[in-house]
Amino acid sequence: MSALAMDQREGWIWYDGEFVPWGDAKLHILTHGLHYASSVFEGQRSYSGVVFKQREHTERLIQSAKYLDFELPFSADELDRACDEAIARNGLSNSDATYIRPFAWRGSEELGVPARNNKVHVAIAVWDWPSYFSMEEKLKGIRMTMARWRRPAPDTIPCKAKAAGLYMICMLSKHDAMDRGYTEALMLDHRGLVAEATSANIFFHRGGELHTPIADTFLDGITRRTVIDLAKKNGLKVVERRIKPEELSDFDECFLTGTAAEITPVAEIDAVKFAPGRVCKLIVEAYAQEVRPKLAAAQ
Numbered sequence: 130m131s132a133l134a135m136d137q138r139e140g141w142i143w144y145d146g147e148f149v150p151w152g153d154a155k156l157h158i159l160t161h162g163l164h165y166a167s168s169v170f171e172g173q174r175s176y177s178g179v180v181f182k183q184r185e186h187t188e189r190l191i192q193s194a195k196y197l198d199f200e201l202p203f204s205a206d207e208l209d210r211a212c213d214e215a216i217a218r219n220g221l222s223n224s225d226a227t228y229i230r231p232f233a234w235r236g237s238e239e240l241g242v243p244a245r246n247n248k249v250h251v252a253i254a255v256w257d258w259p260s261y262f263s264m265e266e267k268l269k270g271i272r273m274t275m276a277r278w279r280r281p282a283p284d285t286i287p288c289k290a291k292a293a294g295l296y297m298i299c300m301l302s303k304h305d306a307m308d309r310g311y312t313e314a315l316m317l318d319h320r321g322l323v324a325e326a327t328s329a330n331i332f333f334h335r336g337g338e339l340h341t342p343i344a345d346t347f348l349d350g351i352t353r354r355t356v357i358d359l360a361k362k363n364g365l366k367v368v369e370r371r372i373k374p375e376e377l378s379d380f381d382e383c384f385l386t387g388t389a390a391e392i393t394p395v396a397e398i399d400a401v402k403f404a405p406g407r408v409c410k411l412i413v414e415a416y417a418q419e420v421r422p423k424l425a426a427a428q
């Protein structure tokens with residue numbers, strides 16, 4: 130991504146059903162979503178103009194809003210069409226990888242905890258965000274550290290929503306990791322079991338088996354589910370189970386999965402070292418092919 134500030138970009142943002150110039154996509158400072166986190170979002174990618182698993186993302190956005198007690202004023206068909214139009218309108222139909230950020234929030238009619246009278250707004254921003262790293266660079270793996278914050282228990286927050294409020298601890302964990310020279314943080318859940326990274330799910334490998342935590346307290350990522358299918362197709366056994374942090378040293382490879390992160394090999398989590406190799410490479414390649422159907426068809 131370029132260093133240009135997000136609000137200084139050129140282009141068009143889809144805002145409540147219409148395209149507005151990038152710099153004009155504004156809202157009032159007394160917006161409920163800003164003060165009380167009544168805001169949900171998606172992160173999608175399109176490859177050569179085709180959004181990967183678009184409907185699953187759109188349905189998750191609609192469902193996330195429901196968890197936060199609001200309905201989106203657009204149907205899934207309308208939202209999908211708006212994403213496609215935003216990609217085309219911004220000249221990104223041929224881009225190798227475009228990031229798409231649909232989001233919805235409660236507006237500024239009333240400011241207090243209850244928000245039922247506040248209008249629900251929806252916007253979609255898209256920008257070019259290709260995967261910059263060669264396989265060699267990817268396989269060096271990132272350095273992770275243990276987060277100081279835990280994922281909340283499912284009865285303390287709607288943990289399946291992709292909602293702004295859930296990212297407060299992710300931001301704090303990421304800042305802390307970066308301050309200490311790491312790239313990412315591994316978050317445990319409320320029970321002290323391995324959960325996920327700050328914006329990606331996690332997998333471990335040993336002896337032909339991929340192990341990943343059961344997604345019962347965090348987002349069951351669309352990439353996570355894609356990788357589970359791809360791994361099985363490629364002869365790996367996939368075990369979803371409860372993983373304790375003290376088990377990490379039993380594994381030889383580790384990687385993160387997420388729409389933005391795609392497949393990101395991990396070299397270490399504090400004192401535990403991994404050797405990104407055959408399995409990381411297999412999954413990186415299988416995922417790259419899976420998300421680029423046009424390219425795969427042309428081969």
Ligand SMILES: Cc1ncc(COP(=O)(O)O)c(C=O)c1O
Pocket residue numbers: 172299325326327328329330347348349350351352353386387388389
């Ligand atoms: C906290 C968190 N977990 C997991 C994921 C991975 O989800 P997905 O693969 O659907 O992008 C994301 C990214 O959206 C995330 O923010």
